[in-house]
Amino acid sequence: MDRLAAMEIFIRVVDTGSFSAAARHLDIGQPAVSKAVAQLEEWLGVRLMLRSTRALTPTEAGASFYQRARRAIEETDEAVVAARGTASALSGKLRVSAAVCFARLHIVPRLTEFLEQHPNLNVEMVLDDRNIDLVDEGVDLALRMGVLADSNMTARRIGEARRRVIGTRAYFERYGYPEAPADLLAHQAVIYTRDGGGEDWTFRKATAEVSVKLQGRVKITATEGVRAAVLSGIGLAVASEWAFTPELKSGAVISVMDDWLLPTIMLSAVYPTGRLASSKARQFAAFAEDCVSGSQPPSLE
Incomplete structure (x- = not known):
């Protein structure tokens, strides 16, 4: 029995909650997964999983072994990277989840750079504005914006951007340039309805704090x-700089009320721990961090 491979299979079974899901993610047959876990239990002399018709759950010994096995896999992965060198060690497939617009503007245009640095690695971009389940979808790394919900995922902040009041110059020339939060009540806003958006915003300037509810006939x-x-x-929007970086640089849109501050938006690299892909995920996270650090629009102050 290849104990390291069996440990990785066991980790994937716990992560996914089933032999069949682990088999799909590892691209092997379900009997091979069941056999590996059984051999691991025989070698250890303890039962690792409680099997029922509805679910698989780790035993107390299994949960303890899972945590230590996960750390062992990570340390082995790091040892391989150190021995071979970063570029040559990265191979196989990496699945990355990201929001559609963010990836299209900031990641995909520079993806060639990452592929050239790691010629043996294939990247699959899973683009969706929803926060998908990383384990369910077999994703190695997610690039997520905003406040992260508590989970068993490992996260690292890799970027931060301002939110601004943004619109075209033609729109502002027609309807007026707002100078204070109260002025926004006379404008039509395009309202983003997912997490990180909404109608209610609080602006800050020095010691002043003003909350407004945007008015808008269009929600997206x-x-x-x-x-x-x-x-x-159609209207103005409260949006991240990242959503309009090319247009802010070209002047196709402008930012107004820049002396009033809105909550910033964070970009985090989020990935499940305990997988051989973790080094690939960390390398891609570093690449994404470089992408956003070089994509900020010029100062608009």
């Missing part, structure tokens, strides 16, 4: 739609 669930609506002149 995807950032790409918000971009299209703003660029067509």
Whole structure:
């Protein structure tokens, strides 16, 4: 029995909650997964999993072994990277989850750089504005914005951007340039309805704090739609710099009320721990961090 491989299989079974899901993610047959776990239990002399018709759950010994096995896998992975060198050690497939608009604007255009650095690695981008289940979808790394829900995932902040009041110059020339939060009540706003958006915003300036409820006839669930609506002149939007970086640089849109501050938005690299892909995920996270650090629009102050 290849004990290291069996440990990785066991970790995947615990993560996914079933032999069949682990088999799909590892691209091996379900009998091979069952056999590996059984051999691991025989070698250890303890039962690791409680099997029922509805679910698989680790025993007390299994939960303890899972934590230590996970650390052992990570340390082995790091040892391989150190011995071979970073580029040559990264191979196989890496599945990365990210929001559609963010990835299209900031990651995909520079993806060639990452692929050239790691010629033996294939990257699969899973683009969705929803926060998908990383284990269920077999994702190695997620690039997520905003406040992260408590979970068993490992997260690291890799970027931060300002939220701004953004619109086209033609729109502001027609309807007026807002100078204070109260002025926004006279404007049509394009409202992003997912997490990180909404109608209610609190602006801060020095010691002043003003909350407003944006008025808008158009609500949209995807950032790409918000971009299209703003660029067509439907209204202004409270949006991240990242959502309009090219247009802020070119002047296709402008930012107003920049002396009033809104909550910033964080970008985090999130990935499940205890997988051989963790080194690949960390390398891609570093790449994504470089992408956003070089994509900020010029100072608008």
